[in-house]
Amino acid sequence: MSMRLLVSVQSASEAEMAVRAGVDLIDVKDTTQGSLGAATEQTIRSIFEVVANRTPVSVAAGEWIDSPAQTDWQHTIERLPIAWIKWGPSGLGHSAELAPPHPRLPKSTQAPSTPPRSVAVAYADWQRANAPCPQWLQQFAIDQQFRVVLVDTWGKDGSTLFDWFAPAELASWMQPLQDAGIAIALAGSLRWEMLPTLRSLRPDWIAVRGAVCHSANRNDGLDPQRLRDWVDAVHAKEPPK
Ligand SMILES: O=C[C@H](O)COP(=O)(O)O
Incomplete structure (x- = not known):
């Protein structure tokens, strides 16, 4: 299968821009709050309204260690057609003795036909994040039958x-x-x-924020030209010149 492009968005207007550019998956995130910063429920809702099922939507839910105290995800999960949800594993430590960094979602969201599904996240810079190492995460994802693993910084x-x-x-880890x-x-x-190296690794998804923003700054707005260039390049059969 060819590669697909995920783009993280911060607002309904950015989501509209990304859908029109042909992005394959809209990812809702507050990029000012770290790698997997959670947007407010109001922002998430406004993005779902504007996307209107034209493109699947995933949601970043923050770091798992903070999540239960900060956000009532069950409320959001039950009300919106979220395709994928992801928590970060920072702060959970490196040891395999630790509690799994990715909780099972509540039973009401577990039916195979009922998204959201949880994405297992491996931090490439796991040591400074005090997160499980990729090797442990790899085995965990296989054992727990995750459908998708995201590698991020x-x-x-x-x-x-x-x-x-x-x-x-x-490549060996994948x-x-x-x-x-x-x-x-x-x-x-x-x-x-x-991009040539990424293509050679044959991931299912390439996920970007900074690369499609003005000045390549992930906290700046989406740049329509960069967005189109990345959509074309990821969908192209040949690497870009
Ligand atoms: O899920 C993807 C991330 O939002 C990537 O963000 P980044 O390209 O700024 O590292």
Whole structure:
């Protein structure tokens, strides 16, 4: 299957722009609140209204360690057709003895035909995030039969996915997941010049925010031209020149 493009958006107007550009998955996020910053329920709702089922929508729910206290996700989950939901595993520690970083969603959302499904998140910079290491996360995702694993960077400081996870090492890490039929999304301050390497890794999804924003600043607004360029490049059969 060809690669698909996820774009993180902060508002209804950005969501409209992304849908029109042909993005495959709209991801709702407050980028000022870190890698997987949760938007307010009001923002999430306004994005669902404008997207109106034209494109699937995923939601970033913050770091799991903070989540139960901060947001009543059950309320949101029950009222909106969220395709995917993802919590970050920072602060949970490195050890395999720890509690799973990705909770089972409440039973009412667990029916196979009833999204949202939970995405397992591996932080490439897991050590500074005090998160489970990718090897542990890989086995966890296979054991728990996750459908999608996202690899992202926790620290949005200009470093990129490949600063933390060398492409060859990443390819080896991805293989058992791909063998298990788990889809992989790659993120982490990805840049245009990384596209050939990203394509060679054959992820199911490429996930971006900064790369499609003005001045490549993830907290700035979406840049329509960058957005179109990334949609075309990710969907193209050949790598961009
Ligand atoms: O889910 C994807 C992230 O929003 C990627 O953000 P980024 O490209 O700014 O690292």
